[in-house]
Amino acid sequence: MALYKKIQENLKFHFVDSTALMTYSNPLFALMETRLAGISNEVSLHAKLYTALLTYCGLGWAVGKGRELSRKLFNITEETKEKFQQIHDSLYLAAVNIPVGIGLYTMAGETDPKKIAIGTLMGVLFGGAMGPVMGYSIDCFRDLAGLAECKRKLYPNMIRKLKPKVKKAIAAGLFAASIGTVALVYASNHKTQENSPKNNAVPSLENRINR
Numbered sequence: 001m002a003l004y005k006k007i008q009e010n011l012k013f014h015f016v017d018s019t020a021l022m023t024y025s026n027p028l029f030a031l032m033e034t035r036l037a038g039i040s041n042e043v044s045l046h047a048k049l050y051t052a053l054l055t056y057c058g059l060g061w062a063v064g065k066g067r068e069l070s071r072k073l074f075n076i077t078e079e080t081k082e083k084f085q086q087i088h089d090s091l092y093l094a095a096v097n098i099p100v101g102i103g104l105y106t107m108a109g110e111t112d113p114k115k116i117a118i119g120t121l122m123g124v125l126f127g128g129a130m131g132p133v134m135g136y137s138i139d140c141f142r143d144l145a146g147l148a149e150c151k152r153k154l155y156p157n158m159i160r161k162l163k164p165k166v167k168k169a170i171a172a173g174l175f176a177a178s179i180g181t182v183a184l185v186y187a188s189n190h191k192t193q194e195n196s197p198k199n200n201a202v203p204s205l206e207n208r209i210n211r
Contacts, residue, residue, distance in 0.1 A: 027182050029047075034186070089134055090132060094124050144171040146164050
């Protein structure tokens with residue numbers, strides 16, 4: 001029975017950590033991929049689907065556990081100054097995004113090595129810049145889900161004192177808003193491509209003759 005409870009507890013943390021990771025990262029990665037790396041909506045969407053699949057199947061747990069082990073290795077605790085916690089999370093997520101980025105874009109169907117390299121590089125830079133958000137997001141979602149109290153100073157005390165059902169509703173709302181934002185990014189990118197000079201160009205003489 002003790003083993004079952006331990007597994008159940010680990011699964012809860014895994015699900016919450018995975019959801020936290022995707023909630024903040026998916027909209028930003030979708031924007032980065034389509035607007036900066038030149039990756040198509042289709043490949044970016046496939047990358048998001050593979051990310052969700054791999055994350056819930058264990059990648060999210062691995063990233064979360066890796067962060068915990070790294071924090072222990074460098075003696076980072078909840079009481080450590082916020083600045084040092086943020087630096088740790090930045091370096092950790094930047095390193096994680098190298099193998100993850102290459103694998104995901106290849107699985108999603110991207111065949112252009114340049115785009116894969118740009119997307120991965122942007123992911124590394126993104127990880128370095130957004131590492132603090134990763135740690136903050138995980139800690140906040142654990143609190144909202146009722147798994148562990150978030151003691152970080154940036155976490156609003158007003159939210160910390162809310163009832164469990166209200167907290168869970170907030171977590172669900174944040175995840176739904178994340179999905180909606182991703183859809184808006186793809187819709188905006190599609191509209192931009194349709195209105196680009198290349199798509200609106202007058203057909204060449206050769207194309208007119210072929211018609």
